Each structure stands twice: as structure tokens, then as C-alpha cells.
Amino acid sequence: MILINLLPHREATRKRRKEQFFTQLGLSALLGGVICGAVFVWYQDRIAEQEERNAFLKRESALLDVEIKDIAGLQTEIASLRARQTAVEDLQGDRxxxxxxxxxxxxxxxxxxxxxxxxxxxxxxxxxxxxxxxxxxxxxxxxxxxxxxxxxxxxxxxxxxxxxxxxxxxxxxxxxxxxxxxxxxxxxxxxxxxxxxxxxxxxxxxxxxx
CATH class of the missing domain: 3.30.1360.100 (General secretion pathway protein M, EpsM)
Structure with missing residues (x-):
């Protein structure tokens, strides 16, 4: 006995493939969104960490600037004392x-x-x-x-x-x-x-x- 399928099987196959395509497209978009979100979060963590390092360097730089000013003041005082000592020694030696x-x-x-x-x-x-x-x-x-x-x-x-x-x-x-x-x-x-x-x-x- 010969069976003949009179249903529109081609349209059903086309519809099924279209549904699979949209399903895969949605999954790809979802996966891409997850990956982009993960990358964004990773970059945000790196940026926050670098900003924290920059803030630490600024604080340390400010402390070093204060110490450098103190050292410069000490060097100026030492130079002044040496100049006075030299003047006194010259006066004593040339008397x-x-x-x-x-x-x-x-x-x-x-x-x-x-x-x-x-x-x-x-x-x-x-x-x-x-x-x-x-x-x-x-x-x-x-x-x-x-x-x-x-x-x-x-x-x-x-x-x-x-x-x-x-x-x-x-x-x-x-x-x-x-x-x-x-x-x-x-x-x-x-x-x-x-x-x-x-x-x-x-x-x-x-x-x-x-």
C-alpha cells in the first residue's frame, strides 16, 4: 500500500529551521551580553585598583615634597653655617x-x-x-x-x-x-x-x- 503525504512539509521544515535560527541567535546574543558584562566588570575592577594606586602615589608624593622642603631648608642652614665658619676662619687667619x-x-x-x-x-x-x-x-x-x-x-x-x-x-x-x-x-x-x-x-x- 502506497502512502502519500499531502501536508506542506516544506513549509513546516522552513518554519522549524527559522525557529532554530532565532533560538540560536537569542542564545548568542545572551552569551555575548554575559561576556561583555564580565569584561566590563573586570575593567571596572582594574580601573578602581589603578585609581587607588594613583591616590596612594599622590599621598606619598606629598609626603616626599614636605621632606624635600625640610632637607632643602637644612642644606641652606648648613651652607650658611659653613659660610660663617669660613669667614671667621679667614678673619682669624688673616689678622x-x-x-x-x-x-x-x-x-x-x-x-x-x-x-x-x-x-x-x-x-x-x-x-x-x-x-x-x-x-x-x-x-x-x-x-x-x-x-x-x-x-x-x-x-x-x-x-x-x-x-x-x-x-x-x-x-x-x-x-x-x-x-x-x-x-x-x-x-x-x-x-x-x-x-x-x-x-x-x-x-x-x-x-x-x-
Whole structure:
């Protein structure tokens, strides 16, 4: 016996496939929503954790700024105290410098040289005098360069030939000169590795014939 199905099986199959498609589409959308929600929650946790770290770093940075200001204030106070200590030590060390300088000039002054004045200008000393000849001035420069401890780097500023009266009838040719030298103090045992310390105490102008 032959059975013939007269129902619209194709439309039923199409309807069933359409229902399966929409069911799968709904499940996919639901699964995608769950995944997106999980990712969103994970990112929110990471953002909250990073914000907490940023807040912690800001607090620590503020504390470090306060400590840095305190350290800067201490360094300023230390520098000020060292400057005062250096000034006091320089004053104590240079208290007798004019005496030493005059003694050194007297002992190292060549024959035929007469000093008229000595004046300090900041860290320079100007020596004004009269020499019997220009060779005597050269001897004085060599003596200041090699033998003195309190005057360094001497240089000739000016030398002028002039006539000096020896008596009422006799005149002699002389040389008026000005020499500039840098004022320095010999190194003490505590400052062996440093340069010569410059003096701060001014030397009064001296009008004296040596």
C-alpha cells in the first residue's frame, strides 16, 4: 500500500529551521551580553585598583615634597653655617697678614728700590715706588714671583722715566713704577690640597720710604 503525504512539509521544515535560527541567535546574543558584562566588570575592577594606586602615589608624593622642603631648608642652614665658619676662619687667619706682608716686602726688596705707597684694591695690591733703573724693577718682579708667599702673579702696570734731585746741583734719572700683585695667604696644614686662600682684611695705604 502506497502512502502519500499531502501536508506542506516544506513549509513546516522552513518554519522549524527559522525557529532554530532565532533560538540560536537569542542564545548568542545572551552569551555575548554575559561576556561583555564580565569584561566590563573586570575593567571596572582594574580601573578602581589603578585609581587607588594613583591616590596612594599622590599621598606619598606629598609626603616626599614636605621632606624635600625640610632637607632643602637644612642644606641652606648648613651652607650658611659653613659660610660663617669660613669667614671667621679667614678673619682669624688673616689678622696678622699686613704685618707678614710688610716684613716680606722689606726682606725681599732689591737694592735701589724705594716704595712710596702700598694699597689694596679688593684682592689686588698696588705697589707704587721709585727705582734707580728699569733693571731694578725687573729684579723686584722676579723677587715677587719666586720668593714671596703673600703676593702672587705680579705684573707691571706702569713705568715712567723721571728725574730725581739728589742735591741742588745734581739730578739723577730714575723710574717711577706701579706693580699690581694678587694677595694670597700660604697654605695651612688643614688646606694642603686647596688653592691659596685670598685675604679679606683690607690693608691701609702706607706712605713709607723703605
Amino acid at each position: 696678622n697678614m699686613p704685618v707678614h706682608l710688610l716684613e716680606e716686602l722689606v726682606s725681599e726688596l732689591p737694592d735701589g728700590i724705594f716704595l712710596k705707597s702700598m694699597k689694596q684694591e679688593e684682592q689686588s695690591v698696588l705697589l707704587t715706588g721709585v727705582a734707580q733703573s728699569q733693571e731694578r724693577v725687573s729684579d723686584l718682579l722676579r723677587s715677587l714671583s719666586n720668593k714671596t708667599q703673600w703676593l702672587v702673579k705680579p705684573e707691571l702696570v706702569e713705568i715712567v722715566a723721571a728725574n730725581a734731585s739728589v742735591s741742588q746741583r745734581e739730578q739723577r734719572r730714575v723710574s717711577n713704577f706701579i706693580i699690581r700683585a694678587t694677595l694670597a695667604r700660604p697654605l695651612s696644614p688643614a688646606n694642603k690640597d686647596g688653592d691659596a686662600i685670598k685675604a679679606n682684611q683690607p690693608i691701609s695705604s702706607v706712605a713709607e720710604k723703605v
